[in-house]
Amino acid sequence: MRLILVGPPGAGKGTQAARLVEKYGIPQLSTGDMLRAAVAAETPVGLQAKAVMDxxxxxSDDIVVGIIRDRIAEDDAKKGFILDGFPRTLAQAEALDDMLSENSLKLNAVIELRVDQTKLVGRIINRAEEAKAAGQPVRKDDDPEVFKDRLDAYNRDTAVVVPYYEKTGLLSVIDGMQAIDDVTASIESVLQGLDEKV
Structure with a gap:
């Protein structure tokens, strides 16, 4: 099963992907995680990405596409994978289609977690304030100004992949403002039967 989870930062993609990994035994391919690992290892691509991510x-598309191409070729991704944080642009979506078709593969579903973005900003501000109050460091991603920049970038660049996948008939929209378990149940209803078709 090959899935894409789409939605703005803070929509709950990571939480839902972890549940899908557990249920289906396929890896979550998070470009953010892969890039952070490259940054930590101080690889050339990691050093290039660090300043931009901070x-x-x-x-850039070249960096991300290269990472994904290598990753989907690994053994644990042969049964399928969940893409989280990719594709982020139309160019990446087209590059993914090309990569998959070169390997006689195709996507099974694209799931958008649709959320109220004004409430999302409030949620991140609260999370940052709670971390400060507890004497914990605030993640760079949770700084309200950085988060707003990421949200702007999502709306400018990534939101365009939604109509792209809508045209293919692969897109399913889930209300990401539901309780976590309800979001999981909604995703499961979309995926029912897909694993039998793979």
Whole structure:
């Protein structure tokens, strides 16, 4: 099963992907995680990406596409995978289609977690304030200004992939403002039967 989870930062993609990993035994391919690992290892691509990520920006398509191409070729992704944080642009969506078709593969579903973005900003501000009050460091991603920049970048660049996948008939929209378990149940209803078709 090959899935894409789409939605703005803070929509709950990571939480839902973790549940899908557990249920279906396929890896979650988070470009953010892969890039953070590259940054921690101080690889050339990691060093290139670090400054951009620290500012809340998006790394170049070339860097991300290269990472994904290598990753989907690994053994644990042969049964399928969940893409989280990719594709982020139309160019990346087209590059993914090309990559998959070169390997005689295709996507099974694209799931958008649709959320109220004004409430999302409030949620992040609260999370940052709670971390400060507890004497914990605030993640760079949770700084309200950086988060707003990431949200702007999502709306400018990534939101365009939604109509792209809508045209293919692969898109399902889920209300991401529901309780976490309800979001999971909604996703499951979309995926029912898909695993039998793979």
């Amino acid at each position: 500012a809340g920006g998006l790394v």
